[in-house]
Amino acid sequence: MRSFIRTHATEVSLFAVIALISIVLSLTTANFFSLGNAFDLLNISAVNIIFAVGLLVVLIAGGIDISFAVAASVVQYGTAIALGWIGGGGWVSGLLIAGSLGVLLGCINAFLIHRFRIISIVATISTFNIYFGLLMFFTRGVSIYDLPDWLTDRVVLFEHEMANGSWIEITLPVLVMILCVIATWTLITRTTTGRQLYAFGDNPEGARRFGINIGAMQFIAFGWLGLMAGIAGLIQAHYAQEVVPNALYGRELDVLAAVVLGGARLGGGKGSVLGCVLGVLLISITQNGLNLMGVSPFAFKMIIGAIILVAITLSNTRIERLLPFVGPKGAGR
Amino acid sequence: MTALVDRVRAAFGPEMAGPSLAFAAVVLVFGIASPQFLSAATFGSVAFQLPELGLLTLAMLLPILTGGLNLAITFTANIAGLTVAWVLKANGGVDAGIGIFVVGCLLALLVGAASGVVMGLVIAYTRAHPILVSLSMMIFLRGLGEFLTRGGDISGFPAFVGPIGHGSIAGIPVPLIVFIVCVLAWHVLLGRTKLGFNTYMIGSNLEATRYSGINTRKAIVLVYTLSGIMCAIAGIIMLARFNSVRIGHGESYLLITVLACFLGGVNPFGGFGRVIPVFVALVVLQLLSSGLNLIGANQHLATAVWGILLVTVMILRWVASKIKISIVRRGS
Numbered sequence: 001m002r003s004f005i006r007t008h009a010t011e012v013s014l015f016a017v018i019a020l021i022s023i024v025l026s027l028t029t030a031n032f033f034s035l036g037n038a039f040d041l042l043n044i045s046a047v048n049i050i051f052a053v054g055l056l057v058v059l060i061a062g063g064i065d066i067s068f069a070v071a072a073s074v075v076q077y078g079t080a081i082a083l084g085w086i087g088g089g090g091w092v093s094g095l096l097i098a099g100s101l102g103v104l105l106g107c108i109n110a111f112l113i114h115r116f117r118i119i120s121i122v123a124t125i126s127t128f129n130i131y132f133g134l135l136m137f138f139t140r141g142v143s144i145y146d147l148p149d150w151l152t153d154r155v156v157l158f159e160h161e162m163a164n165g166s167w168i169e170i171t172l173p174v175l176v177m178i179l180c181v182i183a184t185w186t187l188i189t190r191t192t193t194g195r196q197l198y199a200f201g202d203n204p205e206g207a208r209r210f211g212i213n214i215g216a217m218q219f220i221a222f223g224w225l226g227l228m229a230g231i232a233g234l235i236q237a238h239y240a241q242e243v244v245p246n247a248l249y250g251r252e253l254d255v256l257a258a259v260v261l262g263g264a265r266l267g268g269g270k271g272s273v274l275g276c277v278l279g280v281l282l283i284s285i286t287q288n289g290l291n292l293m294g295v296s297p298f299a300f301k302m303i304i305g306a307i308i309l310v311a312i313t314l315s316n317t318r319i320e321r322l323l324p325f326v327g328p329k330g331a332g333r
Numbered sequence: 334m335t336a337l338v339d340r341v342r343a344a345f346g347p348e349m350a351g352p353s354l355a356f357a358a359v360v361l362v363f364g365i366a367s368p369q370f371l372s373a374a375t376f377g378s379v380a381f382q383l384p385e386l387g388l389l390t391l392a393m394l395l396p397i398l399t400g401g402l403n404l405a406i407t408f409t410a411n412i413a414g415l416t417v418a419w420v421l422k423a424n425g426g427v428d429a430g431i432g433i434f435v436v437g438c439l440l441a442l443l444v445g446a447a448s449g450v451v452m453g454l455v456i457a458y459t460r461a462h463p464i465l466v467s468l469s470m471m472i473f474l475r476g477l478g479e480f481l482t483r484g485g486d487i488s489g490f491p492a493f494v495g496p497i498g499h500g501s502i503a504g505i506p507v508p509l510i511v512f513i514v515c516v517l518a519w520h521v522l523l524g525r526t527k528l529g530f531n532t533y534m535i536g537s538n539l540e541a542t543r544y545s546g547i548n549t550r551k552a553i554v555l556v557y558t559l560s561g562i563m564c565a566i567a568g569i570i571m572l573a574r575f576n577s578v579r580i581g582h583g584e585s586y587l588l589i590t591v592l593a594c595f596l597g598g599v600n601p602f603g604g605f606g607r608v609i610p611v612f613v614a615l616v617v618l619q620l621l622s623s624g625l626n627l628i629g630a631n632q633h634l635a636t637a638v639w640g641i642l643l644v645t646v647m648i649l650r651w652v653a654s655k656i657k658i659s660i661v662r663r664g665s
Contacts, residue, residue: 122595125588126644129592129636129637130640133636250584254472257465257469260462265462296480299480301472301473301480302476305473308465308469312465
């Protein structure tokens with residue numbers, strides 16, 4: 001147990017913060033501590049968690065991706081059009097089309113980064129502008145509301161009537177999210193490829209000399225994020241029951257903040273699925289709590305930004321270092 | 334001839350090659366494609382559009398040179414713009430005097446500086462990653478702005494504010510004058526001052542800079558403060574251009590400023606990059622956008638083409654390095 005705490009410091013402290021916030025919210029609001037609210041939280045966070053685990057893989061491999069949320073918008077649009085061509089389809093064909101479109105877009109990033117040795121942030125900022133610009137140009141910003149019925153119908157996997165008459169339910173996005181989380185966890189902790197990704201992210205040159213195929217690493221990392229982005233795009237379309245070309249614009253930075261809050265390091269070689277999920281959950285729990293406490297929705301982002309700022313300040317430093325005159329001599333630098 | 338080339342290279346550095354090639358290509362292609370392109374009207378519209386994006390790019394440039402990033406620029410600019418707007422509103426609105434406006438601008442600069450100081454302190458003292466620090470500052474400022482304005486916009490300023498956004502002095506647009514003054518200020522700052530020297534040093538190797546006795550923390554805080562002040566200037570110009578302030582103004586510029594810096598040959602890891610090539614890169618971007626506009630495409634296509642341009646420049650740079658390596662090998 002003690003060694004777990006030492007090796008998973010970020011996850012444990014995140015969990016502690018979440019627990020603390022949850023206790024405070026349970027005492028101050030009537031509705032927070034209920035199964036219904038917990039399930040609502042999961043339903044709301046599903047898409048962001050799918051994005052987050054995908055981004056985690058890229059961060060572990062030492063890259064960064066700005067373009068995934070816009071890529072997901074492209075996938076949404078492309079899938080909606082492709083489904084129209086094939087005359088409807090179903091969940092299987094939808095996921096297949098969205099997944100392969102996503103992988104394709106991810107592999108474009110990987111190709112630019114690996115073949116031409118472009119730094120990942122430069123390459124993905126370029127593709128961000130290319131994907132978004134072309135999407136808005138060709139769609140003229142027009143949304144699609146005419147989606148197949150199977151895509152817009154809510155799929156309830158589990159429902160239960162509570163004692164007070166309210167219904168709790170788990171919907172399809174949560175199931176997909178759980179599958180994506182498990183798949184990512186298996187990839188990065190239970191396979192050789194996963195170990196190679198960590199090694200590559202920590203020290204690319206060392207990994208190359210060790211005989212790891214660095215090209216494959218880039219394609220696996222960005223391809224995986226592409227796959228997750230594609231799936232998340234389709235699920236978002238299902239959840240929102242519409243395809244709006246700029247709906248996911250700007251989501252990339254929020255997800256990035258959540259993933260790094262969860263302990264992934266910008267620079268590679270570090271990060272875990274648990275931390276990443278907790279990072280997203282911390283932000284959605286805070287938002288949910290503020291909502292239940294009746295705080296104006298206009299203030300959400302401000303409070304969340306302040307919390308992230310404080311969290312990284314505290315997690316990156318000991319208190320003596322912040323206040324050099326408090327700690328023992330020589331502790332601060 | 335070689336002496337001339339060497340002198341040009343010494344004056345502008347190797348970063349100049351990419352932007353000037355792109356500039357030549359853009360002028361050539363659109364000059365042929367559209368007869369109206371090489372006209373005063375095109376360059377006039379570029380001169381008016383350039384400053385908004387340009388000032389924000391200058392704000393982005395300094396942190397990138399230290400190996401960081403300031404993702405809060407657009408929202409810092411808008412919060413600074415809001416400050417001016419409130420000072421004007423609280424003191425008579427449309428009837429406010431020039432004195433009030435000056436006070437508002439000074440307060441706006443202070444607000445911008447404050448946002449920079451906070452980011453700089455956190456980055457310098459906790460060594461948290463600048464992307465993350467500025468990202469949370471961005472989320473915070475966006476939230477703050479939405480909270481204070483309820484997502485709406487504030488307009489109705491005195492008549493003398495307008496000319497700052499779209500007036501001209503001796504045929505040169507006022508925003509462009511402000512922008513060029515700022516470009517020169519940054520050029521002098523980076524090339525002639527101790528802080529500029531320290532900025533490059535920190536970007537190249539933070540630890541080595543610290544060991545050589547330079548107060549790196551002070552330098553980093555100063556860099557982000559200056560970045561915040563530049564955002565505030567951008568915010569004031571944007572207020573005058575649009576004659577209104579809304580927290581979402583210029584949001585789409587955020588990643589384009591990074592793109593402009595990289596296009597101007599700035600090293601993504603910091604330490605290398607100069608102001609003048611970035612300025613040329615900005616002119617290229619605006620010319621591209623105007624040119625596409627002339628042949629009937631919209632702003633979104635321009636955004637896509639900007640991305641393609643950056644990728645192309647990066648690929649060409651890769652090709653050039655390959656050729657250089659093969660020449661060196663053959664020579665030895």
